[in-house]
Structure formats: C-alpha cells, structure tokens
Amino acid sequence: MDKQPIVVEMKDAEIQCRPTGLCLLAIIMSSIVCWNPAMIVLVDIASSPLYSNQVNQPIESINFNDPSLSISDRRIQYSTSQKSVLFAAIFAGAISGVVPVSLLLQKLGTYKTMIGVGLISIITTAITPFAAITNFYFLVVVRFIQGTTLSNPFPVIGSITNKWSSLKESGFFVSVLTGFIQLSAIFTMPVSGVIASNVGWDVVFYVHAGVCGIVLALWAYNFSDEPHRHPFVSDKEFRKISVGKAPKVSKYNPPYKKIFKTPVIWGIYIATAVNFLFAQFAITFMPMYLVYVAKMNLSLASVLSAIPLILQFFFKCLAGTLSDKITFISDLCKIRMFNTIAFWGSGVLLIVCALVPNTNQIVTTIIVIAAVSLLGFNAGGFTKCSVIVSRQFSPTVMAVMQVIMCLSLFSGSFMVPGLTHNGTKEQYNIVFFIYAACLFVGNIVFCLLAKGEAAEWTKPVVEENKTFRNTFVLTPESLGPTEDPKAAYENNAFTTVSELPDSTVNPTVSQGESIFETIPIDVEEAPELSENRTAPQKPDREQVDNV
Structure with missing residues (x-):
C-alpha cells in the first residue's frame, strides 16, 4: 500500500x-x-605560562610556540x-x-x-x-x-x-x-x-x-x-x-546584458x-x-x-x-x-x-x-x-x-x-x-x-512558435478543476498559482492575471477566437491532451 x-x-x-x-x-x-x-x-x-616564568630573559628569545x-x-x-x-x-x-x-x-x-x-x-x-x-x-x-x-x-x-x-x-x-x-x-x-x-x-x-x-x-x-x-x-x-511569480522554466538564462x-x-x-x-x-x-x-x-x-x-x-x-x-x-x-x-x-x-x-x-x-x-x-x-x-x-x-x-x-x-x-x-x-x-x-x-x-x-516573454500560426490561452474554465497544483506545476501547466479559498480546489485568477501557460495550438484545430481573445470556446479534453 x-x-x-x-x-x-x-x-x-x-x-x-x-x-x-x-x-x-x-x-x-x-x-x-x-x-x-x-x-x-x-x-x-602575557597569558602564556612561559611569560610568567621568565627570569631576566628577553621576551624576544622566548619561543611562545614551544612544541x-x-x-x-x-x-x-x-x-x-x-x-x-x-x-x-x-x-x-x-x-x-x-x-x-x-x-x-x-x-x-x-x-x-x-x-x-x-x-x-x-x-x-x-x-x-x-x-x-x-x-x-x-x-x-x-x-x-x-x-x-x-x-x-x-x-x-x-x-x-x-x-x-x-x-x-x-x-x-x-x-x-x-x-x-x-x-x-x-x-x-x-x-x-x-x-x-x-x-x-x-x-x-x-x-x-x-x-x-x-x-x-x-x-x-x-x-x-x-x-x-x-x-x-x-x-x-x-x-x-x-x-x-513567473512560470517554471527548464533552463535558467539570466539576461546579463539587460541586468x-x-x-x-x-x-x-x-x-x-x-x-x-x-x-x-x-x-x-x-x-x-x-x-x-x-x-x-x-x-x-x-x-x-x-x-x-x-x-x-x-x-x-x-x-x-x-x-x-x-x-x-x-x-x-x-x-x-x-x-x-x-x-x-x-x-x-x-x-x-x-x-x-x-x-x-x-x-x-x-x-x-x-x-x-x-x-x-x-x-x-x-x-x-x-x-x-x-x-x-x-x-x-x-x-x-x-x-x-x-x-x-x-x-x-x-x-x-x-x-x-x-x-x-x-x-x-x-x-x-x-x-x-x-x-x-x-x-x-x-x-x-x-x-x-x-x-x-523579469517579465515572461512568450516567443513565437514557428510550428503554429496562432496561440490559445487556456483558462481555468477550459481545463476544469485542478486537483493537484503541485503536479501541474511540475509539468509546467501553470504560469502562476493563485491562493484558493478553503472550500474549493479550483484555482481562482486574480484581476488581470492568467494562471495558465500560453499553449500553442494549430489554427486549423483550434476553435475560432474573438477579436479580443477574451472568450474562447471550450476545447475538447482530447484536443488539450494532444497539445
């Protein structure tokens, strides 16, 4: 067990x-x-036992480091x-x-x-x-x-x-x-x-x-x-x-020149x-x-x-x-x-x-x-x-x-x-x-x-992925509740994780902040997004797994 x-x-x-x-x-x-x-x-x-025992003997001649x-x-x-x-x-x-x-x-x-x-x-x-x-x-x-x-x-x-x-x-x-x-x-x-x-x-x-x-x-x-x-x-x-915090990255690359x-x-x-x-x-x-x-x-x-x-x-x-x-x-x-x-x-x-x-x-x-x-x-x-x-x-x-x-x-x-x-x-x-x-x-x-x-x-930069021609930002609603945030973090599922109320395990998003990583999806497979990309359709779970 x-x-x-x-x-x-x-x-x-x-x-x-x-x-x-x-x-x-x-x-x-x-x-x-x-x-x-x-x-x-x-x-x-002066604290050495040889110092107190000297009798008319110059200090320079005494070996205070006597073996x-x-x-x-x-x-x-x-x-x-x-x-x-x-x-x-x-x-x-x-x-x-x-x-x-x-x-x-x-x-x-x-x-x-x-x-x-x-x-x-x-x-x-x-x-x-x-x-x-x-x-x-x-x-x-x-x-x-x-x-x-x-x-x-x-x-x-x-x-x-x-x-x-x-x-x-x-x-x-x-x-x-x-x-x-x-x-x-x-x-x-x-x-x-x-x-x-x-x-x-x-x-x-x-x-x-x-x-x-x-x-x-x-x-x-x-x-x-x-x-x-x-x-x-x-x-x-x-x-x-x-x-x-910024997302977990596989390699630590400080921008030395900018710093x-x-x-x-x-x-x-x-x-x-x-x-x-x-x-x-x-x-x-x-x-x-x-x-x-x-x-x-x-x-x-x-x-x-x-x-x-x-x-x-x-x-x-x-x-x-x-x-x-x-x-x-x-x-x-x-x-x-x-x-x-x-x-x-x-x-x-x-x-x-x-x-x-x-x-x-x-x-x-x-x-x-x-x-x-x-x-x-x-x-x-x-x-x-x-x-x-x-x-x-x-x-x-x-x-x-x-x-x-x-x-x-x-x-x-x-x-x-x-x-x-x-x-x-x-x-x-x-x-x-x-x-x-x-x-x-x-x-x-x-x-x-x-x-x-x-x-x-210090701010995360999402580089353009040449394989895909469009991107899709997953939201908590599109993925459903996350029961193990630590496992998700290990697999790079989050960019940030918000503190949850005690009564729920479903992550909440603070104002103006997404807690999920930007995941590229082929435009032919991804649902159509609105102009401002604020209300994407919910993809099938199979589509997400394939990504």
Whole structure:
C-alpha cells in the first residue's frame, strides 16, 4: 500500500526551510568570525605560562610556540601585516569562489551545493588550530579555502526567497535570511570570548566545527530546492507561495546584458559596497575597539559586541515586517526611507562618536553600539529593492552583490589595521569619518537610482512558435478543476498559482492575471477566437491532451 503524503499547515514547512537556511548560513559565518576573539588570546603572550616564568630573559628569545606546550597554551606574535593577510585571506577565498560556487548552484541546486560548502567549513574550522601552530603560510591556505564557504550566501538567499517566499512576504523573508551575519556574531562573540579566555583559544574552533555539523545535518533532513516536492508542503501553501511569480522554466538564462544596463542595479551594488565596508567593523573590529580603546577585558568586550548585532537583527526583522505591512505609501518611498535610516542614521552617530572626548569611554561605547544597530534597517532598503527589481533573477543579481561584499570586506581588512596599528581613539576616529562619508554618499546615489517595481527583463516573454500560426490561452474554465497544483506545476501547466479559498480546489485568477501557460495550438484545430481573445470556446479534453 502506498504511503500517504504528509499534509501539514503552511507555517510548518515554512518554519523548517527558512530558519534552517538562516542557521546554516549563520554557523558557516560564525566559523569564520570566531577567529577574531580567538586571535586576541592567541597573540597575547602575557597569558602564556612561559611569560610568567621568565627570569631576566628577553621576551624576544622566548619561543611562545614551544612544541612542549599544549595547543591552548601556545602563543604566536603576528605582525600588523600578517594580521591583515589572515583577515584578507578569507575574503580573497570568497572572491575566488564566487564563480565556481555560482555555477554549482545552477547545476546542482541550493540543497546539494550547501552540503558541500558545509563540509568544507567543518573541515577547515577543525584544522585551523593545527595550521596556526604549524606554519603561517599553511594557516593562510586554510583560511583561503575556508573563505570559499563565504562565496554564496547572497545567491542562496535569493534562491530561497524566490522559491519559498510569497511576494507579499518577500521583505520579511529577506530581512530574516540576511540576518545570518548578525546571528553569527550574536552566537560567536560571547561564546568564543568566554571559551578562549577560560578554556583555550583552540577549543573555539572545535566547538564551531561541531555545531556546524549538527546544523548541516538539519539542513540535509529538512530542506528542499523545490516547494512542490517538499513532503510537508500542502496544496494551499504551494498556491500561496507561487501566486504572481513567473512560470517554471527548464533552463535558467539570466539576461546579463539587460541586468547590468539597469541603473537601479548599480545603485544596489554601490549600497552593498558601503554597507559591508561598515558592517565589517561590527563583525571583526568591534571587539578590538572595546579592548584597545575602551580598555575592557576580552570577555566583557565579546558580550558587549553582541548587543548591537542583536539590536541590528531586531531592526532587520522590524524593517522587513513594516515594509510588507505598510500599504499607504509606495514601495519606492519605503525603500528610500529605510535605507536612509540605516545609512544616514549610522553615519551621523559615527561622527558624534568621533567628536566625543576620549575620557567619555562609556558614552562612546553606547554611541558605537547605536550606530551599528541602526544599520539593520537596510533590510527594508537596498536588500529588499534587489529582490523586488530582479524577482526570479535575484540569485544572479545577488551573486554580484556577493562579490562586492567580499571586495568591501577585503579592502577593510587592510584599511582598518593599517589606520589603527596603535589602537588609539584618534586612529579609530579617522576610520569613523571614512565610514560616515561613504554612508552619506552611498545613500544619496542609491536613493536617486532606486525603483520599487520589477524590471522589464523579469517579465515572461512568450516567443513565437514557428510550428503554429496562432496561440490559445487556456483558462481555468477550459481545463476544469485542478486537483493537484503541485503536479501541474511540475509539468509546467501553470504560469502562476493563485491562493484558493478553503472550500474549493479550483484555482481562482486574480484581476488581470492568467494562471495558465500560453499553449500553442494549430489554427486549423483550434476553435475560432474573438477579436479580443477574451472568450474562447471550450476545447475538447482530447484536443488539450494532444497539445
């Protein structure tokens, strides 16, 4: 006897796929970010047992990486340039992996690609302590390979949003998924700080590798590339997900030339560059700022570093929800409003922080936390704009956003350490002024180019079929009730699927919209159509089957 399909409420499948994707992206990012608090202990020779035991012996003559010590007790003194290289290796790997990983996404799908990416993350994270104590260049290679796992978050977000989100909920979907950066730091900063200070810097990497393995197993069990193939997706949920979307196509062919000739896309890319230039401060350099400038211990600095990211994630969800729910102003106005709050709000606070005297460390810390937190409103700005404008081609647009993100993080890896080699307040003030200037200019450019509607190249184009001399648009009435919309979608019977009332299984059509694919029929066999083609005769079922 065939096993009956599992039918659950829409929210159940959504709960599985959206948070699973968020958690997998977050733990992969966490496995990279955990290097930052671990490195603070790794380079702190004063915490080494050899440091306290020295008797009239120059520090330079002591081997703090002595093989007789346990890995947790070993210390390595990196120069400023070596620290920059170790930061940059991640983003160099991410840049080099964008093209091959994007090709894998198109060929294998999101599900299989992310399993491979997750395995790479687990292995490279677990061997990072061994690489660190073995050889600097070996560690650079490991960091470079680990960086390839950061090559595809935005294309994955675009793919998940396009396939699993209804158009009405796209803002909230994007805000949640793009929160993987904040969620990663919220988990990593306090956990890594406590473990590195009290257990050992190497244990930080082992913990993250283990958690990544657990989350990857949940991804493999719960996720599916296609909603209509997911066992927990009901017909009602599938119709809600699919309404208003472009038809299922057998081959993904992005119109690259048209995409790059669209001004709003360039506005999105400029906003992306500015956003992640500043975002890197929160995920990489904020613990160092609190330790070196505010004179906090590592454990306290790690906990405080998580606070603005918690607030940032909250603001992301708030902006995404408000962007979907507010209907009395246009999408374009909402996009400009939220992006301005994020960029100009953060920029103003950074300038204020730079002008506050160094003696008011508590005040400057509060202002920095507020500046980083406001950046969360970008979920209703350029990130949502990218999904609205590019629709089914959002993975392609976001793949370029991924490259730009990596380039911004790569440049910041050299800019900030190069300007703050002594870790003073005055040096960080220069960094804050640079951030503020970029945020102001970037927002102006984006708001001038932004759009609140889908681009022309996202709309389905029906090519002329030389075999047939006429076309016939099938309607729900001409085909009769559809009992299995997921099977129909699999066979390309729909262009869009409308949400149905609970009392019927027969699809309804929203105003001005046909839910069935345009099917060519030979003019000699097709019934005569009226001039406006609005009331075709109902064809025989045999005729439709022959088509």
